[in-house]
Amino acid sequence: MSNTGRSTVPLLAARDLVKAHGRTEALRGASVELRAGEILAVTGASGSGKSTLLHCLAGIVRPDTGSVTYGGERLDQLPEQRLSELRRTEFGVVFQFGQLIPELTALDNVALPLLLAGARRQEAQAKAGEWLERFGVRGQEELRPGEMSGGQAQRAALARALVTGPKIVFADEPTGALDSLASEQVMTALTHTARESGTAVLLITHDAQVAAYADREVRLADGAVTPLEVAA
């Protein structure tokens, strides 16, 4: 491990994760660590278990065996209520197709996590506007996701993932549906903002150009992390 001055105590650590979907063993003993503020790319072939790993790390799915530790808490053993509180307050997620709510404007989509956290409408909308601006989605606040380009919608989805000031953003192929220019804009916005706010990012991608934005890369093959893991 290199001595970069960054804390070496992992913020999130998975050990020996095993997870089957029916008869398919998606994870077969995967271990990975994410440090505070670090941008980690998880790469691997289609079907190697990347999304399943992300779901286990984000507390969306429980592993069959193995452990996931976040800030001293065993995520895999937490009651559902505490897990959903953590997901709401400390984690942000963004998927390949953004998953913005189609009926809401960009502004209301980004304001939503703040409203769920108890913010007043006016305050939530003002903050959402600032975050859309940070992600270069200017003048499109009142558009619905279907009226935006794929890149704009993804940047709005990133603003929504980051607006609550999470410790970790989980991004599953966030550029998977974009052309290379939009992809570059999304990755620049994500990595710039994450570095600025000290947010760690777990980034799943099959694209080497996207993985190059990360501080470090690990590769999944057949449900396990290969020894490629070295500090950048």
Ligand SMILES: Nc1ncnc2c1ncn2[C@@H]1O[C@H](COP(=O)(O)OP(=O)(O)OP(=O)(O)O)[C@@H](O)[C@H]1O
């Ligand atoms: N809900 C599910 N039900 C059944 N099998 C599943 C389910 N989710 C994943 N799998 C299987 O588990 C294995 C790992 O899937 P996973 O989506 O984690 O891989 P991945 O590396 O993210 O793939 P991709 O890059 O294609 O998205 C695959 O064989 C997949 O078909």
